[in-house]
Amino acid sequence: MKYLMMIYGNAEKWASIPAADFPAAIARQDAFNKRYQQTGELLGAYGLADAVQAKLVRREDGQPAVTDGPYLETKEYMASFYLLDCESEERALAIAADMPWADEEPVELWPILHEAKFEP
C-alpha cells in the first residue's frame, strides 16, 4: 500500500529555528531517509521551494496564462513530501511517528488510491 506523507510550514516557522540547530535537524532527517530507504519502504523524499515560487497555470483561448500561486490561500503550505510503500496502515503510521518533525508538528498521511501504470 502506498502513502503520501506531508509536512507543512511557512517561512516564519522555518526562520524561527535557530541556525545552530539546523545541522542537527538535517542530520536527523537524513538518518530517517536512509533508514527507510534501506528497508525498501521510502520511495522518494522531496522538499519544496517557498510558496512565493508557486505558479498557477491556466489556458485561456488555447494559450497558457501564468499567474502567481498558490491556489489555496492558507497560513502554512506543504513544505516536503515523502512517498512510502509499506505493508499496512499500521506500518505507515509507525513510520510517520518516527519522522523527526513529528515532535513539533503533525505529519499528514494519505493513502494513495490510484497510480498510473507505466510499461517497464
Place this chain on the structure above:
Amino acid sequence: MTGADSRTEDLLRELAPQVLGALVRRHGQFHLCEDATQEALLAAATQWQANGPPDHPRAWLNTVATRRLLDLMRAEASRQEREDRVAAATPQSELLSAPADEPPLDSDDSLALLFGCCHPGLSVPSQIALTLRAVGGLTTAQIAAAFGVPEATMAQRISRAKQDIRASGPDLTVPAEPERTQRLRSVLHVLYLIFNEGYTTTSGEDLTAPALSQEAIRLTRWLHRLLPSDSEVTGLLALMLLTDARRAARTLPDGSLVPLAEQDRGIWDRQLISEGTALITAALPVGRPGPYQLQAAIAAVHDEAATMADTDWRQILSLYDILVAIAPNPFTTVNRAVAVAMVHGPAAGLDIIAGLAADKRMSRHHRLIATQAHLLELSGDTSAAAASYREAARYATSLPERRYLSLQAQRLSPRA
C-alpha cells in the same frame, strides 16, 4: 515475447530454485549463492535464446553459477579460507563439464530455500520479494514492475532480506517440527498474498494483474508436487484455482467490477473449477481441515452453483461456522454475515455487522460498510443502503471498488 523465448524463461524459472538450493546446501552463504544464481540465469537467458538450451540445462546452470560463486568468494578477499573450502568441496568435474546423467530433483534443497525466504525474521514485503526472486526466478526489475515500485527500491528490499537471512545464522535448512509447521504456514501466507496482489490489487486502476496470480499458482503447484500429502498446501492450490476460475467474469472490459451475484457464470473457467474441486474433495477428508481448505470448499460451493439463487447457502454457512471457530478474523465474520443473511434473513446478518462495527478500525473498513449496505438493501431499507454505499465508497482502497460502490449508491438514490 516469442514462443521460444517464453519456453526458455519457463525452463529457467523452473530450474532457478533447484540450482540455488543445491548451491546453498553445498556452500552455505545464501547471499552470495543468490547473486551467483541470478547471474547464471541472466547469462542463460541471453545465450539460450540465441543458441537454444544446452543438452543438460540444469548442469549448465550449476556449472556457471558455481564458477560465478567462486569469483564472488574470491572477491571477498578476507574470506580466503572459505574459498579453499569451496574449491575442495567442489568436484573438479563439476567445474568442467556436465554430469552424464541429470541428478534427481532434490526436493529438500528447494524446500529449504522456500522456507528460508519466508523466514519469520523478515518483513512480509521482504519475504514476498525474496520468494519471487530466489524461488520464482523473476528478475528484480520484473518484481519491481509487478508491485509498481522503482527497481532500486525492490533491489534494496531484496538485499536487506539477504542481509537479514545472513544475520539469522545457520544456512538454509528445513526446520524440525514444531517449527516446520509454523514456517510452512508463513510460506502459504506469502504465496496467498502474492496471489491476492495479482487478483485484487489493493491500489491502482487495473484490478487484476494476472502475472502475479499466475506466478503464485505456479509456485503453489510446485510446492504441492513437493508436499503432495499436506492438505493445507492442497487447500491453498484449490482455493487459488477456484478463485482464478472467475477472473474473466469478475471485471468488464472497461475495468469495472462485477459482483458474484451478477457475474456471467458461463465464462467461468470449467477446467480450473473441476481441477480445484477435485483437489479440495480429496484433501478435506484427510485430517483436520485448515483455513485454506475451508475457504477452498466455500469457493467450490459457489463455483458449482448455476446461479446465485441456486447457491447452497446452508452449506456455505456451516463451512464459515467452522472457519470462524478455527481461524477467527473480522473479515471472515463479515463474509459469514452474508451467509447468515442468506439463510436466516438480512436482519440476522446486520446484527453481526453491528457487533463488528463496535471495533473502531473495522467500522471504517470499506468491506464492512459495503456489506452493511448490501444487507440493508436486501432488507428493503434503500435510503440507508444508499447512505452506506456512499460511505463505503469514501473508504475504498482501490479505484474500481470506489467506482462500483458509488454506482450502487447512485442506483439506490432517488433521482433529483
